[in-house]
Amino acid sequence: MPTMKDVAHAAGVSLGTVSNVLNRMPSVTKENRGKVEEAIKRLNYRPNSAARTLKTNASHSIGLIIPDIINPFYPEVSRGVEDVAMRNGYALLLCNNDRNREKERKYIDYLIEKQADGIILVKPSITPQEIVEIQARCAVVLVDAPGEAEPACDFVDVDDFRGSLNAMKMLCDLGHRRIAFIEGIASKSGSSRHEAYLRGLRDCGIEVDYALIKKGAYDWHSGHTCTTELLRMPDRPTAIFAANDLMAIGAIKAIHDRGLKVPEDISVLGYDDISMAALCQPALTTVRQPKYEIGSCSANLLLKRIAAANAQDAYPFQNIILETELLIRDSVGRCRKA
Amino acid sequence: MPTMKDVAHAAGVSLGTVSNVLNRMPSVTKENRGKVEEAIKRLNYRPNSAARTLKTNASHSIGLIIPDIINPFYPEVSRGVEDVAMRNGYALLLCNNDRNREKERKYIDYLIEKQADGIILVKPSITPQEIVEIQARCAVVLVDAPGEAEPACDFVDVDDFRGSLNAMKMLCDLGHRRIAFIEGIASKSGSSRHEAYLRGLRDCGIEVDYALIKKGAYDWHSGHTCTTELLRMPDRPTAIFAANDLMAIGAIKAIHDRGLKVPEDISVLGYDDISMAALCQPALTTVRQPKYEIGSCSANLLLKRIAAANAQDAYPFQNIILETELLIRDSVGRCRKA
DNA sequence: GTGGCCATATGATACGTTTCATGTAAAACA
DNA sequence: TGTTTTACATGAAACGTATCATATGGCCAC
Numbered sequence A, B: 001m002p003t004m005k006d007v008a009h010a011a012g013v014s015l016g017t018v019s020n021v022l023n024r025m026p027s028v029t030k031e032n033r034g035k036v037e038e039a040i041k042r043l044n045y046r047p048n049s050a051a052r053t054l055k056t057n058a059s060h061s062i063g064l065i066i067p068d069i070i071n072p073f074y075p076e077v078s079r080g081v082e083d084v085a086m087r088n089g090y091a092l093l094l095c096n097n098d099r100n101r102e103k104e105r106k107y108i109d110y111l112i113e114k115q116a117d118g119i120i121l122v123k124p125s126i127t128p129q130e131i132v133e134i135q136a137r138c139a140v141v142l143v144d145a146p147g148e149a150e151p152a153c154d155f156v157d158v159d160d161f162r163g164s165l166n167a168m169k170m171l172c173d174l175g176h177r178r179i180a181f182i183e184g185i186a187s188k189s190g191s192s193r194h195e196a197y198l199r200g201l202r203d204c205g206i207e208v209d210y211a212l213i214k215k216g217a218y219d220w221h222s223g224h225t226c227t228t229e230l231l232r233m234p235d236r237p238t239a240i241f242a243a244n245d246l247m248a249i250g251a252i253k254a255i256h257d258r259g260l261k262v263p264e265d266i267s268v269l270g271y272d273d274i275s276m277a278a279l280c281q282p283a284l285t286t287v288r289q290p291k292y293e294i295g296s297c298s299a300n301l302l303l304k305r306i307a308a309a310n311a312q313d314a315y316p317f318q319n320i321i322l323e324t325e326l327l328i329r330d331s332v333g334r335c336r337k338a
Numbered sequence C: 001g002t003g004g005c006c007a008t009a010t011g012a013t014a015c016g017t018t019t020c021a022t023g024t025a026a027a028a029c030a
Numbered sequence D: 001t002g003t004t005t006t007a008c009a010t011g012a013a014a015c016g017t018a019t020c021a022t023a024t025g026g027c028c029a030c
Helices: A004-011 A015-022 A030-043 A049-056 A074-087 A101-113 A128-135 A160-173 A188-203 A220-231 A245-257 A275-279 A291-310 B004-011 B015-022 B030-043 B049-056 B074-087 B101-113 B128-135 B160-173 B188-203 B220-231 B245-257 B275-279 B291-310
Strands: A061-066 A091-096 A118-122 A139-143 A154-158 A179-183 A213-215 A239-242 A267-272 A285-288 A319-322 A325-327 B061-066 B091-096 B118-122 B139-143 B154-158 B179-183 B213-215 B239-242 B267-272 B285-288 B319-322 B325-327
Touching: A004 A015, A004 A030, A015 A030, A049 B049, A061 A074, A061 A101, A061 A291, A074 A091, A074 A118, A074 A291, A074 B074, A074 B091, A091 A101, A091 B074, A101 A118, A101 A128, A118 A291, A128 A139, A139 A291, A154 A188, A154 A291, A160 A179, A160 A188, A160 A239, A160 A267, A160 A285, A160 A325, A179 A188, A179 A220, A179 A245, A213 A220, A220 A239, A220 A245, A239 A245, A245 A267, A245 A275, A245 B275, A275 B245, A275 B275, A291 A319, B004 B015, B004 B030, B015 B030, B061 B074, B061 B101, B061 B291, B074 B091, B074 B118, B074 B291, B091 B101, B101 B118, B101 B128, B118 B291, B128 B139, B139 B291, B154 B188, B154 B291, B160 B179, B160 B188, B160 B239, B160 B267, B160 B285, B160 B325, B179 B188, B179 B220, B213 B220, B220 B239, B220 B245, B239 B245, B245 B267, B245 B275, B291 B319
Parallel strands: A061 A091, A061 A118, A118 A139, A139 A154, A154 A319, A179 A213, A179 A239, A239 A267, A267 A285, B061 B091, B061 B118, B118 B139, B139 B154, B154 B319, B179 B213, B179 B239, B239 B267, B267 B285
Antiparallel strands: A091 B091, A285 A325, B285 B325
16 A cells, blocks of 8 residues: 555655645645645555554544444434534444443443544443543543433433423323323433323322333333233223333234224323334324434534544533424324213 | 553563563463553553554454445344454444445545455445455455446345245235235345346236336335325235335335225235334234344455455455345235135 | 745654564573 | 573564654845
8 A cells, every 4th residue: 555655755745745735734835736646646545544543643533332223213313423423524433232331331442442532422321430531531422321420521411301291291181191101221311201201190180090100121012011911900091101112112002902092092102203103003193302413412512522622622511402392193192081 | 641661661571571461472471461461450551553553454443334324224234243343353433325426435435544444335336346446455345236247246145036036926825916016226136126026926927017016215105105006096906015114114004094904905015124014003024134144244254354365365255145034924915806 | 145034845753553583591401 | 511492571663644843945125
């Protein structure tokens, strides 16, 4: 592979001049610039980014650590990240940690070793203490981080409480009084939805029936089994709020299996708006999370932080809260039960 | 950040010894190894992979260029790639080209500049000539490449012809004679499915009715509109074979919109087995593509090629054809029309 | 014609590794 | 004991780039 030295020789100029041409420095005569550009083309020269990284201490790549790209929530998030990264000349290193603490640690170390300029950590399980250590080495943005001990860090979150409360209000407005909740695995966003469920009931003057709260696991299957249990109740719910779409779709399936209809017999409300939500039968009424924006905002935040770090100016950590949107489709209807 | 030199100094040994410890060379005494390891821990030293890449000419990272991670087909593919890559100490650089020739070129150049050891190109649109040029710089594996001029390259494909033919046979065996086909955008895999459709009809002695062949675009919407047209025909089909699941789901929706039932009135057959296929109503009978395996096989092939290149031994290009699987669910039934 | 100034070009140096030729001391042998 | 072999350890050199102090030459003012 040809190097800058080869280019310099071929163009009859010095190494420094080639460097100046490559880095768009103004102090190069038209003539030399032309000679260098010609030589680059002729030799088919490509810069070696490893050498550049070694010298400048900037790899122009960022890492994205997510639970699992197969989870229908994350492709859009990662696309948002990638678009912003690439638009700014940054490459994206993708890592799936399967919500496994150890894998997460390993990936972080790996990205640091790869000289990533920054890392976006989605649903991190590491401790605030560890985050501080990482920040000493590269920029960090947290997405949907556990809230208990919010560390000094940039982060992006979704206002799940507001989104869920809003959805609950709609259910109540449609006359539903017996509303079940299928929750997910414990997490900040999960507990926000749970709290909003309780608060929503209270706001409407409905007493909580804890038998209507079921523990799911964010997957289709648990939505199905939880719903089957709910349907066996003597006084079954007229609406089900599932903490994510996958469980909501499982719920619809369980309702159909029982020979009942959605939304005529039971209304089903989801959360997330994964692509399948619009296509299932009936189309799922759900709370849309701004998935792409989660990714693009995180990436923007990260790039700003990287730029600040390079310029040695520390500005305060930012905290972006994105809003949800209630998407009214076909799976929720007015309560028919007098 | 501490460097190897700092470690060497702290441990009271030479640079070479530290390097030998880091690279697991056997020729280091237990004593020195211990001293070095202690120093590494104490200083919290991390290797600088940019320097290593510069020296060894191996970045231990590979690129994956796909159309779009949001397309439900690709998350699993990319997960397959990532698992294999990471298991072998390679990082994954993810790029979405939106099936745009220019973006594809740009990403390839970018990956080469980043010193990627290899690139997996999914549905590439570049020319065989260009592929040869890239191969001079790094390993390449092609997935679902246009077949017209198969270049000298490793590649992974799916036997779409066989998979589709098999599915067509099932439709015929169930008594269907008027079978419609909704095709996708022209591509190798697309035309295989089309050919298998024609061949399947011929094998069963059914004459082709070109009015039953509609041009879709692999998206939900085109499946819906094509089907709506088909349903308006005086002698409408009893089965629809869509070239992918998204269009099949659109077809089901169109059929429902018309007040008809799947599979009682019309059978619908998909292709791909995206995650939503199992969850839609009725669950979609479809031809499963081994998506994860497409990714993992490609990555394995690529790593082998990289290893061979490093060892200077050129072995013949490999050509892996993966098989599909017919998944019989609920959207296809026996033909009711006497 | 001289001195000073600006614009541009030069090339040595350093970044953090790996590698390899060379050095050293202990072990093995005669 | 003296010589050869073995086992490790050493540190200089090189990978391809960016940077910066220094050099060069053209231009202007006096």
